[in-house]
Amino acid sequence: MxxxxxxxxxxxxxxxxxxxxxxxxxxxxxxxxxxxxxxxxxxxxxxxxxxxxxxxxxxxxxxxxxxxxxxxxxxxxxxxxxxxxxxxxxxxxxxxxxxxxxxxxxxxxxxxxxxxxxxxxxxxxxxxxxxxxxxxxxxxxxxxxxxxxxxxxxxxxxxxxxxxxxxxxxxxxxxxxxxxxxxxxxxxxxxxxxxxxxxxxxxxxxxxxLESLRESARKIQMVFKTKKVPQFVKENSRLLHFQGRVVTAIFEDYTEELRILIQAEEPILFEELPLTLEDVFEVNLANEKTNDSLQGETL
Structure with missing residues (x-):
């Protein structure tokens, strides 16, 4: 089709x-x-x-x-x-x-x-x-x-x-x-x-x-020495959670070069977490406005 x-x-x-x-x-x-x-x-x-x-x-x-x-x-x-x-x-x-x-x-x-x-x-x-x-x-x-x-x-x-x-x-x-x-x-x-x-x-x-996504994407939890998130992290990821100094981000195209850049910042915490469909949903749709104003019609 x-x-x-x-x-x-x-x-x-x-x-x-x-x-x-x-x-x-x-x-x-x-x-x-x-x-x-x-x-x-x-x-x-x-x-x-x-x-x-x-x-x-x-x-x-x-x-x-x-x-x-x-x-x-x-x-x-x-x-x-x-x-x-x-x-x-x-x-x-x-x-x-x-x-x-x-x-x-x-x-x-x-x-x-x-x-x-x-x-x-x-x-x-x-x-x-x-x-x-x-x-x-x-x-x-x-x-x-x-x-x-x-x-x-x-x-x-x-x-x-x-x-x-x-x-x-x-x-x-x-x-x-x-x-x-x-x-x-x-x-x-x-x-x-x-x-x-x-x-x-x-x-x-x-x-x-999903098979391709799991091969290329990563969900990483990080704590940096300062509260400032490195610019290259912001440019190459979607921030999922930012609580205190703990940053959880999804890198849709995670490469060895990115890993080296993150490690060069000498993070206090660097941990790879399981990436779920719920994570993908949240980073893409959390702030979306919907058409609920159309009353009487199931969209």
């Missing part, structure tokens, strides 16, 4: 602009942004629920807006406008078999039976955990090439959460599909994603492949 120059406005306010991305098969991508940053608008735009104000979404080099059959290649359930609520699981199965030509009914029946999801159950009467588990089963069995998951783990207890993640990861290992997932729990997200997109100021500001 290739996204070119995507722009979306709501009530004349720009929510997304200049979005240019390619999603690769077999890759799990995490979408990270503060509340109101436009994550849900991003998902709705990709899924074809919104008409784009500008740009295009290409699947196999065809425009999604022009060829509506391509929607079968995308799975997305919009939580705000969830049509499943009034139906039984048996009826929902019928809907999804009609919507997705490649729907795997055999796998669906096996997974629902394994998880005690009776076809007579009404979706609305199920617990939030069971709804989350059921939606993951639908996502996997749709056989869509692109699966969009907007906060799929939100509110799930630890046992259901492990079950949901297990189903997802088993499927990714067996099938070459692209998963795009948003979550407020960055520790959980970090454990499953290959790539992180940071949505800030209406745009994808940063696109990290």
């Amino acid at each position: 290739k996204i070119e120059n995507l722009e979306k406005k709501i009530d004349r306010q720009v929510i997304l602009k200049d979005i240019n991305l390619t999603f690769n098969q077999g890759e799990i991508t995490g979408l990270i942004g503060r509340n109101g940053s436009g994550k849900t608008t991003f998902f709705r735009s990709i899924a074809g629920h919104y008409e784009l104000d500008q740009g295009q979404i290409l699947i196999d080099q065809e425009d999604l807006q022009k060829n509506k059959l391509l929607k079968q290649k995308i799975f997305y359930i919009d939580e705000q406008y969830n049509f499943l609520s009034g139906y039984t699981l048996k009826k929902i199965l019928t809907f999804y078999q009609n919507a997705y030509a490649g729907f795997n009914k055999e796998k669906y029946l096996a997974l629902t039976k394994k998880n005690n999801l009776n076809p007579r159950f009404n979706y609305r009467s199920m617990s939030k955990g069971m709804q989350g588990l059921y939606k993951m089963i639908l996502a996997i069995c749709s056989n869509a090439d692109y699966v969009l998951l907007d906060e799929p783990l939100d509110g799930l207890d630890i046992i259901v959460k492990k079950n949901v993640l297990g189903i997802l990861l088993d499927d990714v290992s067996e099938n070459s599909r692209s998963i795009i997932i948003s979550s407020h729990n960055l520790n959980e997200l970090e454990s499953i994603i290959d790539r992180a997109l940071i949505l800030k100021k209406n745009q994808i500001q940063l696109d990290y492949h």
Whole structure:
């Protein structure tokens, strides 16, 4: 999937602009942004629920807006406008078999039976955990090439959460599909994603492949002899914490030359700490203003 120059406005306010991305098969991508940053608008735009104000979404080099059959290649359930609520699981199965030509009914029946999801159950009467588990089963069995998951783990207890993640990861290992997932729990997200997109100021500001990030970036805690932080540290890092004389910084491109420069300052403390996705989120988004002023619209 290739996204070119995507722009979306709501009530004349720009929510997304200049979005240019390619999603690769077999890759799990995490979408990270503060509340109101436009994550849900991003998902709705990709899924074809919104008409784009500008740009295009290409699947196999065809425009999604022009060829509506391509929607079968995308799975997305919009939580705000969830049509499943009034139906039984048996009826929902019928809907999804009609919507997705490649729907795997055999796998669906096996997974629902394994998880005690009776076809007579009404979706609305199920617990939030069971709804989350059921939606993951639908996502996997749709056989869509692109699966969009907007906060799929939100509110799930630890046992259901492990079950949901297990189903997802088993499927990714067996099938070459692209998963795009948003979550407020960055520790959980970090454990499953290959790539992180940071949505800030209406745009994808940063696109990290975590393996490359871990190779080049370092989180360093330092205490210098004076309270003044060396200029080269400020220029080559993002300050994460500054408490008293203790400086914690993230160097996104940490080199041997930088290490030598820091050591030349004869710091009282110099310690490398584990770098987490939460750290990356904090240094990039801590001071961002969001679009929470748009009332009545989940962005």
